[in-house]
Amino acid sequence: MYFSFLKTFNDKILLTGNEAIAFGSYEGKAAIAVGYPGTPSSEILPFLSKFKGIYVNWSINEKTALEIAIGASIGYKRSLFTTKHVGLNVASDPFMTLANTGVRGGILILSADDPNMHSSQNEQDNRYYAKFAKVPMLEPSDSQECYYFSKIAFDISEFFDTPVLVRTTTRISHSRSILNLNADDMHNPIEIVNNNIDKQLINQKYTKDIEKFVMVPVYARARHKIAIDRLKKLREFSNISGLNKIEYNDLKYGIITSGVSYQYAKEIMPDASFLKLSFSYPLPDILIKEFCSKVKNIVVIEELEPFIENEISAFGIMLKGKEFFPQFGELTPDLVKEGLVKNGFLTELSGKKYTSNQQFNSNSNSNSNSNSNSNNRKNNHSNNQNHDKNENLNITAKTEDFNNFNRQDEIVSIPRRLPALCSGCPHTSVFYALKKLRVPVMGDIGCYTLGALPPLSSMDSCISMGLAFGAAQGLYLSKSSKKKVAAVMGDSTFFHSGITSLIDAKYTNAVFTAIILDNSTTAMTGGQDHPGTGKNLADSAIANKIDIKKIIEGMGITEIYDIDAYDYNSTFNTLKYALNTNTLNVIITNKPCVLYPKKLDFSNKFKINSDRCIGCDLCITIGCPSIIISNKLTDKNKPIPMIDFSCIGCSICKDICVFGFIEQIAE
Amino acid sequence: MKTNQSILICGIGGQGVVLSGKIISLSAFYENYDVKTSEVHGMSQRGGSVSTHLRYGEKIFTPLISMHSADIILSFDLYETMRYIGYANKETKIITASEGKYIRRSSSNQISLPTSKSIIDKIKIDFNFKNLFAIDIEKIARELGNVKVANTILIGTSSQFTYLKEQTWLNILKENVPAKTIDINEKAFLLGRKILN
Numbered sequence: 003m004y005f006s007f008l009k010t011f012n013d014k015i016l017l018t019g020n021e022a023i024a025f026g027s028y029e030g031k032a033a034i035a036v037g038y039p040g041t042p043s044s045e046i047l048p049f050l051s052k053f054k055g056i057y058v059n060w061s062i063n064e065k066t067a068l069e070i071a072i073g074a075s076i077g078y079k080r081s082l083f084t085t086k087h088v089g090l091n092v093a094s095d096p097f098m099t100l101a102n103t104g105v106r107g108g109i110l111i112l113s114a115d116d117p118n119m120h121s122s123q124n125e126q127d128n129r130y131y132a133k134f135a136k137v138p139m140l141e142p143s144d145s146q147e148c149y150y151f152s153k154i155a156f157d158i159s160e161f162f163d164t165p166v167l168v169r170t171t172t173r174i175s176h177s178r179s180i181l182n183l184n185a186d187d188m189h190n191p192i193e194i195v196n197n198n199i200d201k202q203l204i205n206q207k208y209t210k211d212i213e214k215f216v217m218v219p220v221y222a223r224a225r226h227k228i229a230i231d232r233l234k235k236l237r238e239f240s241n242i243s244g245l246n247k248i249e250y251n252d253l254k255y256g257i258i259t260s261g262v263s264y265q266y267a268k269e270i271m272p273d274a275s276f277l278k279l280s281f282s283y284p285l286p287d288i289l290i291k292e293f294c295s296k297v298k299n300i301v302v303i304e305e306l307e308p309f310i311e312n313e314i315s316a317f318g319i320m321l322k323g324k325e326f327f328p329q330f331g332e333l334t335p336d337l338v339k340e341g342l343v344k345n346g347f348l349t350e351l352s353g354k355k356y357t358s359n360q361q362f363n364s365n366s367n368s369n370s371n372s373n374s375n376s377n378n379r380k381n382n383h384s385n386n387q388n389h390d391k392n393e394n395l396n397i398t399a400k401t402e403d404f405n406n407f408n409r410q411d412e413i414v415s416i417p418r419r420l421p422a423l424c425s426g427c428p429h430t431s432v433f434y435a436l437k438k439l440r441v442p443v444m445g446d447i448g449c450y451t452l453g454a455l456p457p458l459s460s461m462d463s464c465i466s467m468g469l470a471f472g473a474a475q476g477l478y479l480s481k482s483s484k485k486k487v488a489a490v491m492g493d494s495t496f497f498h499s500g501i502t503s504l505i506d507a508k509y510t511n512a513v514f515t516a517i518i519l520d521n522s523t524t525a526m527t528g529g530q531d532h533p534g535t536g537k538n539l540a541d542s543a544i545a546n547k548i549d550i551k552k553i554i555e556g557m558g559i560t561e562i563y564d565i566d567a568y569d570y571n572s573t574f575n576t577l578k579y580a581l582n583t584n585t586l587n588v589i590i591t592n593k594p595c596v597l598y599p600k601k602l603d604f605s606n607k608f609k610i611n612s613d614r615c616i617g618c619d620l621c622i623t624i625g626c627p628s629i630i631i632s633n634k635l636t637d638k639n640k641p642i643p644m645i646d647f648s649c650i651g652c653s654i655c656k657d658i659c660v661f662g663f664i665e666q667i668a669e
Numbered sequence: 670m671k672t673n674q675s676i677l678i679c680g681i682g683g684q685g686v687v688l689s690g691k692i693i694s695l696s697a698f699y700e701n702y703d704v705k706t707s708e709v710h711g712m713s714q715r716g717g718s719v720s721t722h723l724r725y726g727e728k729i730f731t732p733l734i735s736m737h738s739a740d741i742i743l744s745f746d747l748y749e750t751m752r753y754i755g756y757a758n759k760e761t762k763i764i765t766a767s768e769g770k771y772i773r774r775s776s777s778n779q780i781s782l783p784t785s786k787s788i789i790d791k792i793k794i795d796f797n798f799k800n801l802f803a804i805d806i807e808k809i810a811r812e813l814g815n816v817k818v819a820n821t822i823l824i825g826t827s828s829q830f831t832y833l834k835e836q837t838w839l840n841i842l843k844e845n846v847p848a849k850t851i852d853i854n855e856k857a858f859l860l861g862r863k864i865l866n
Contacts, residue, residue, distance in 0.1 A: 176708045178694050178732075180703060265731045266730070269731045416751050417748075419681065627772050629772075
């Protein structure tokens with residue numbers, strides 16, 4: 003019945019949230035699926051591309067992707083647009099107005115947020131986008147719901163004539179859990195409100211409708227009103243669709259929650275009553291009022307911003323949440339426990355066991371929390387410390403947290419492990435040269451952002467995708483640096499949003515050196531194709547390769563240098579020359595990524611001549627993971643590094659060792 | 670009735686932490702348990718510290734493990750074992766590589782690394798976590814003929830502390846390693862499974 007790669011067992015499948023979203027979209031009859039890679043959303047489209055009869059492809063950036071989805075919808079097809087949270091900022095221009103025009107074929111906008119910034123530059127809470135644009139939002143809490151919500155989102159979209167936002171977080175997208183294809187609670191909520199779903203909406207012949215899709219003021223004003231009226235209907239749907247669920251249990255304790263926070267809270271306080279919000283914008287006012295009237299004490303548990311808490315307070319119901327749970331980072335089962343102890347729902351027993359607090363009453367609760375700063379990190383830590391006092395171990399409550407590593411150090415010093423560029427990464431030599439040249443470097447987002455970290459330490463900014471060239475122009479205009487400004491950007495980022503700012507730089511006669519680290523892939527997110535690779539997800543046979551150099555030549559920039567990043571000396575010399583020339587010039591590197599599309603391993607490997615090495619540590623400063631400490635010392639007791647088996651033979655270190663003590667291993 | 674089991678897998682990016690999580694979770698899945706795992710992708714995979722949380726049992730809500738409540742810690746790097754030791758308690762089976770790797774980042778900032786013995790002593794003696802099993806997997810793997818199966822040995826060792834059957838593990842392992850390495854991985858798994866006996 004299903005595709006073999008789904009590996010069903012007793013009508014169940016073990017899937018990540020992202021895979022479940024892909025499967026659900028397929029079952030929801032999406033015809034066109036597009037997006038730009040970004041952690042934690044990147045795995046959806048590659049998985050969906052395994053299914054047949056659906057067009058799946060990477061787009062040049064999120065704005066273009068959403069525009070493709072909109073066009074498909076105008077053409078009466080269902081479309082999926084996937085993005086990470088910050089990618090929706092890029093697509094926010096079409097998104098905000100699409101919310102007014104509405105759709106023909108259903109549109110699912112999948113935003114994968116990244117609380118705690120596992121791989122992101124900020125941790126914005128995209129639930130606010132639903133409110134901002136007045137569009138409905140679904141928040142799955144496991145793979146089952148990822149599948150189910152993605153499948154029904156298209157019906158909701160078409161029935162209410164609106165795009166639907168499905169918002170996941172890293173812990174949903176990258177968690178594996180079981181999808182039961184026979185689960186009995188996967189009804190179609192639209193059938194509850196309307197038995198006659200108009201199936202004719204999709205797959206029609208194209209027709210014009212300028213009042214719907216041409217947002218000039220006269221039509222736009224009318225559409226905005228329609229969007230406001232729609233919100234009322236959506237709120238009614240939120241109450242009756244069955245997507246938001248009340249689970250009555252002990253009526254003394256009530257928890258209102260959504261997403262993965264529901265799973266944490268449910269495991270920690272199974273005896274509490276729950277209002278689980280899945281259709282979390284607009285919120286179900288009637289359900290909330292009912293829940294609040296029946297349950298004595300209620301707390302809101304949500305990750306990041308007090309979104310639910312503030313929305314509910316707008317109904318005139320004052321509930322607490324962020325007083326007990328942090329407004330930053332991810333929640334964890336431990337932070338949920340801690341918050342529930344703080345608000346008085348739980349009492350801590352010995353040995354880290356908890357029980358519901360039978361003495362609980364809401365008055366003592368509000369008094370005990372006079373400290374309004376309970377959300378700041380310092381305060382949280384002091385709280386952790388109190389918890390740990392009874393333990394014979396002085397261990398932090400959340401070891402994964404960077405800031406807690408210091409406290410871990412008190413036990414046994416385990417140094418922090420920063421992520422690093424791979425062995426043989428062609429970016430290494432460029433950053434090492436930039437470090438030697440001591441110029442200001444405006445940076446960007448990709449693997450090469452790691453060039454900002456020690457020991458390379460040669461990138462000075464990373465704020466948004468495509469920032470580098472614009473920021474370089476601004477830094478040049480500020481005249482605050484005597485040295486010429488350099489800007490680095492990857493090939494995928496250049497296509498995403500670097501082209502426009504390089505044109506602007508040429509147009510305004512800005513002076514800086516633009517370095518394009520072309521490794522022919524979108525490496526950080528797992529090696530996705532882009533216009534420069536000449537391949538694509540849908541069908542590589544019909545992909546064209548767009549030449550970066552020709553684009554730049556077309557801008558009228560004449561000084562363009564190609565460099566071989568594995569030849570350190572010529573890389574350094576070219577950079578030095580370009581950075582001493584008072585014009586806008588461009589350097590393009592040409593060595594491919596060592597991981598994608600295939601793992602590279604050259605036959606010539608290198609070793610350090612430990613008999614001659616003087617322990618100067620120069621090779622250590624390029625940050626290659628294959629160069630590690632050996633047990634040997636020099637005569638002067640300096641540690642001698644060694645190259646381990648992970649060396650792929652890129653030869654960069656050979657050029658760095660000016661003494662010539664790094665030698666090729668004879669074959 | 671059997672209770673839920675929580676397994677924390679940790680190591681350095683690129684060591685196979687995510688793949689191990691997949692193998693264990695599929696084994697639990699094919700034995701009809703409810704199972705949830707949580708992985709980290711992206712930035713952390715570039716040589717950073719990586720952990721996968723895995724929980725299986727009759728009914729699982731949270732994919733994340735609470736502090737002091739892992740039943741098994743499976744660690745491919747001794748430094749990471751120490752970093753995540755907060756998830757252990759006195760009963761936890763800690764299956765770890767007996768050595769850790771660390772890449773020095775600069776000559777000026779000399780980091781003093783604790784010795785393997787000091788970490789193991791700290792855990793076994795000071796914390797009194799008796800169920801620590803430190804195994805020199807690289808040495809054993811080299812003897813087997815492929816250093817890359819080192820982690821399979823540890824998976825094998827940890828497997829004996831789970832409720833999952835040997836045959837299920839082997840089936841899933843075969844499906845998830847490169848075809849050429851099936852035999853040596855199977856050997857490594859079975860060796861690891863018996864190593865503590």
